[in-house]
Amino acid sequence: MxxxxxxxxxxxxxxxxxxxxxxxxxxxxxxxxxxxxxxxxxxxSAVGAFDHGAPGFSATTAAFRAQVAAWRHAGWICAGNEGHAVATGEAPQHSTPSSIYGVPSMNAxxxxxxxxxxxxxxxxxxxxxxxxxxxxxxxxxxxxxxxxxxxxxxxxxxxxxxxxxxxxxxxxxxxxxxxxxxxxxSDPCWTVMAAWAAQPLPPVLDASLSSDAHSVLLTALRDDLRQGRTHEAGVASRWVLHATPQWTVEHLDAPAETVIAELLLALARQLGTALEPPLHAVAHRWRYAQVRxxxxxxxxxxxxxxxxxxxxxxxxxxxxxxxxxxxxxxxxxxxxxxxxxxxxxx
Ligand SMILES: Cc1cc2nc3c(=O)[nH]c(=O)nc-3n(C[C@H](O)[C@H](O)[C@H](O)COP(=O)(O)OP(=O)(O)OC[C@H]3O[C@@H](n4cnc5c(N)ncnc54)[C@H](O)[C@@H]3O)c2cc1C
The missing domain is CATH 3.50.50.60 (FAD/NAD(P)-binding domain)
Structure with a gap:
């Protein structure tokens, strides 16, 4: 030993x-x-929890698939869009390969x-x-x-x-x-956690919003639609927005308020709707998010x-x-x- x-x-x-x-x-x-x-x-936070790091993961190898199967059996993770169906009964608009996620949160x-x-x-x-x-x-x-x-x-x-x-x-x-x-x-990543009180927003889940490397948003996630998430009174939706690596590098030292404003604007553009002021909006900068x-x-x-x-x-x-x-x-x-x-x- x-x-x-x-x-x-x-x-x-x-x-x-x-x-x-x-x-x-x-x-x-x-x-x-x-x-x-x-x-x-x-x-x-007061409006609920946000998975602001990895939103989920995939399993491509036999060894990891076996581990994921055990975690799933134990009820620690949810795979694919099953959580969405449980939460809302609605069909999500998109899903990414990283569609396995922790229940009730990634950190859990x-x-x-x-x-x-x-x-x-x-x-x-x-x-x-x-x-x-x-x-x-x-x-x-x-x-x-x-x-x-x-x-x-x-x-x-x-x-x-x-x-x-x-x-x-x-x-x-x-x-x-x-x-x-x-x-x-590793690439850095600016992340914004935002919640709205009343505005109905589409049930986008794990949306890969853009293939344009010069754009602002890499992904936008309706965190509140996932299985096991808590629902706070007065909060209609909770989003986690990840900026693209290139946008993050160009705005690495930008003030948090600027990052929040730019990412919300990009979300509004992608959803094709003007957004009401959010109830809650916080930015987090990951200096080392994903290995290149x-x-x-x-x-x-x-x-x-x-x-x-x-x-x-x-x-x-x-x-x-x-x-x-x-x-x-x-x-x-x-x-x-x-x-x-x-x-x-x-
Ligand atoms: C915004 C974002 C999005 C992501 N999206 C995905 C995705 O879609 N799919 C996917 O598979 N992965 C994704 N990832 C990457 C994924 O989260 C990481 O690859 C994975 O979690 C790395 O695990 P790790 O154990 O190697 O390192 P980490 O999770 O970074 O763990 C390292 C630990 O070391 C601790 N530590 C550091 N220095 C010290 C020290 N000197 N002394 C003591 N402790 C120390 C830290 O506190 C930390 O807890 C994403 C990450 C981020 C940030």
Whole structure:
């Protein structure tokens, strides 16, 4: 049994943690946020919750399909447009391949995985790791946290499961993995969460609104129509709008009010109707939303150092002949594959 630290409790970190712990290893999971999930994120508000990170995901590989089937059986996810039919009885106008989503929210899926981690796993939230350092005596590793103090425990092996741009710094002890992450880049994404009190708006679900790379909106989602969502009194519809990568790059430092105004204008244009002032409108900027060109290797692993990395920056290829996996599937595949490799090596 090895003592392992996993840094990052997104889908990749949760997957590698669950599998290593099930194989008998003692795993400590660190995340800088208040809870697990990473970009499987849900923002709560007075008008209801918004899935403002990944709106959903797809499953293209046999291994991930088997996992998705288990999640679906447990009632943690909903596939396709079944939630829409339950919520409204109306037919949605569009659907995208990323049509599997968490119930009652994307972040709840991460919460369910976390809740079933073996008791031997220790979860440290609000713990930002700033460096991975060799133990002063012995052959293990120690973690330095953002308060400057080294975490008391020593570890036989470390897994870095954070976005590539942030992983590069933590992976400094292995120049090859650090370099690989430095050359992986992610697109940013401006996201607007908006709610209307009364205006009837079409039941667009997962709408891929444009194929024009120069336009403003990438997707618009009626979050309130999904299965398991709460319905607040006085709120008629809740939308999550994602800007295109190009528009986001061009407006990266724009004030939130400008972003909200531009995305609402774009939504009105797409729907062909003037919009009343929303009841609620908040913008969130994802600096690293989706990896542009993931690496072909399934994960990073230095056997002598016992230092690995996984996440959506890895595992670009799916099963032979299948569509390349998207972010959440890559994160899961990568964590799954690294756990198996580590168990063999350790
Ligand atoms: C707007 C948006 C839309 C998306 N749309 C889709 C989609 O349609 N389909 C799809 O499949 N995917 C989509 N994605 C991408 C998908 O969300 C990610 O690919 C996936 O969630 C990545 O999981 P991960 O575990 O690799 O990383 P993350 O989810 O980013 O998890 C990393 C974790 O590490 C933590 N962390 C970071 N640095 C540190 C540190 N120093 N110390 C401790 N903890 C740290 C973070 O808090 C985070 O919890 C979208 C993402 C966004 C933002």
């Amino acid at each position: 090895a003592a392992i630290a996993v840094i990052g409790a997104g889908i990749a970190g949760l997957t590698v943690t669950a599998e290593l712990a099930a194989l008998g290893h003692a795993v400590a999971l660190f995340d800088k946020s208040r809870g697990p999930g990473g970009r499987c994120a849900t923002r709560r 899926l991460a919460g369910q995985i976390e809740a079933r981690l073996p008791a031997a796993v220790t979860l440290h939230t609000g713990s930002q790791v700033t460096a991975i350092e060799p133990e002063s005596e012995g052959e293990g590793w120690q973690l330095r946290l953002s308060d400057g103090i080294a975490h008391a425990a020593r570890f036989d092996a470390i897994v870095v499961a954070v976005p590539a741009e942030q992983a590069a710094m933590l992976l400094a002890p292995d120049a090859a993995q650090a370099e690989a992450m430095r050359h992986t880049c 060109a993931p690496r072909s290797e399934p994960f990073g692993w230095h056997a002598a150092l016992r230092l690995g990395s996984c996440g959506d920056a890895w595992h670009a290829h799916g099963d032979l002949g299948s569509t390349p996996p998207d972010g959440i599937e890559r994160a899961w595949l990568s964590g799954h594959a690294l756990a198996q490799q580590m168990h063999q090596t350790l």
